[in-house]
Amino acid sequence: MEAKSIYKQFYTKLIIATSLFIITLSFIFYSYTKRTVYENIQKSMLLDAKNIHKSSIAEYTKSQKFQALQSRNTTIDLINNINLKDYKFYIYEKGNNYFIKLLYPFDMKNRKFIEIKRNINFERELLYSIIFKNLFILAIPGFILMLLYSLAVSRSLLKPILQINKKLSNMDENSLTKIDKKDLPIEFHSLANSINSLTNRIETYVKFKKELFIGAAHELKTPLAVMKLKNEVTLRKQRDTEKYEETLKLTIKQIDDMNIMISSILDIGRAEGAQFEQTTELDLVEYMKKKANDYRMLSAQKNIIITFFSNVNFFNTSMQVTLFNQILQNFVQNAIKFTPDNKSISIRLKKTKEKIIITVLDEGIGINEDIDLFAPFKRVGTQSGVGLGLFLAKNAADALRAKISIKNRKDGKSGCIAKLILNNPSNKKEI
CATH class of the missing domain: 1.10.287 (Helix Hairpins)
Structure with missing residues (x-):
């Protein structure tokens, strides 16, 4: 399949749309002008018919005579046996000539109507030759200007895309x-x-x-x-x-x-x-309660108390459990490793409208915040370890499109606050 250019597609569609707009607008303008001209002619004919009726009805009643009139463009006559209840206009063609005919009631009792016929060749010629033709002649330079404008607009609107594309390609x-x-x-x-x-x-x-x-x-x-x-x-x-x-x-x-x-x-x-693991439906509050109980077995060796708090009692969500567990486990294991005996560790889950915030707060030695702890082989203190745990946690957080951070406590006590911030999908349920 041949590759399509978005630039060509854009200006082609813009040209087609603008052309259709100009053509439609031209026909609307022509139809409106034609209707206006014909309506003015009909109003004039109707006014003439009323004046003729007013001036001729008295004389016709006495003498039963009606004087027909004829000029270069208009004929006026009285015709019989017309089955109409009111006046009516007709537009018709006869021998390459175009007419508007008005039948106006003169003597309804005897079914006599005034007939006024007017030749409208001049008006039609004016519409076609002056308005219709000139309109399309004027549309040609308009179309050319529109073509140039379309090309200019296409280049202008596509410039950011081309700029981004060039940046990415390099x-x-x-x-x-x-x-x-x-x-x-x-x-x-x-x-x-x-x-x-x-x-x-x-x-x-x-x-x-x-x-x-x-x-x-x-x-x-x-x-x-x-x-x-x-x-x-x-x-x-x-x-x-x-x-x-x-x-x-x-x-x-x-x-x-x-x-x-x-x-x-x-x-x-x-x-x-x-990172390619399928998401699993789980109650995050219940899952973290179970994990906290598991971690208490590890902390018991140092007599460290682990507590868990949540601002919701029940929270169903969909998550890649392996990645989440890598982060939580690393947070808690580091907290246990660097927290002295007989201290405490707090695991907290806070659900807001847009975020899920999970924190692990310890009473350890704290960190040097000038060091990038998420880089590989970065170690804190003299404790044993390879220095890859937080690197793994950072990779897992990136895969979950989450934010991860470790800061020193600001409440006057020694220790760290490890924080994981997850986006909260709108379709989750809580109690």
Whole structure:
């Protein structure tokens, strides 16, 4: 199928529409002018008939005579046996001549009517030759102007699309630039915002992927180097059994750490696959209650109390559960990891008209807000970990078209507030 040009389609349709408008307007103007001219003629004939009736009826009653009149364009006569109850006009053609005829009641008792016939060749010629022809002659330059205007308007209206298209066609992962809305019509701002948002996501994704590959190589290379060096040193000479055991334990620990890292990297691949997961209908309040109970088993080791609050008792929604669970689980696990013993963690769900806001508030050590914690291999404090959890959570949030953030508490206490903001579809039900 041949590709169609939106530019050609636009100006073609504009030309056709404008042409039909000019033609229709011309016929309307011609019909209106014709009707006006004919109505004026008929009014004049009717007035003449009334005057003739008024001036001739008395004399006709006495002498029973009616004087017929004839001029170059008009004939007046009295005719009999006409079966009409009122006056009536006729427009007809006879021998290439056009006439308007009026029958006006003169003596209704004897069925006599005044007949006035008027030749309207001149008026018709005036309509056709002067008005109708000149109207279409004037329409030709109008059509040309309309054609030029259509081409100009098409180019003007399509300029923003061409500008966006050119911008996008020149983009790749190494040159991602935002679309400037300054020169765009307001109708294109929403499109530009969507493209800029997508560009930001791609830019962040590419940046984090590069950091992930570099970080993974570095994180794997370091324990391998340590194991290699320790084993080489151990094998240089005969040693006690305890030294060999120490080396083997170090090797096992490094292998365990690498396994954890590799598992986290595999989780990233699974998370990307989870983006294509089908949505599941669930009661979000009930689901989060169950998850909070599960997390209490983890927090019991540190005697940390986990509480759950919601401003609605029941909330049915459709969601990609795997992605949502990755975010919630990471929030809570980090809160447990960085919260001291005998403290508390609060999980909250707040439903508003447009948003679903989920927060996890802890009493931990807080964060350095100058660090991008969502980048791969970013760690907080001295706690063990690969540093990929929040990176996974950010990817999951992007897939859910949600916003994710971690800030320090502002209520004077130490700790963080991890927040997930989801869009609230309009068809959800709550109690």
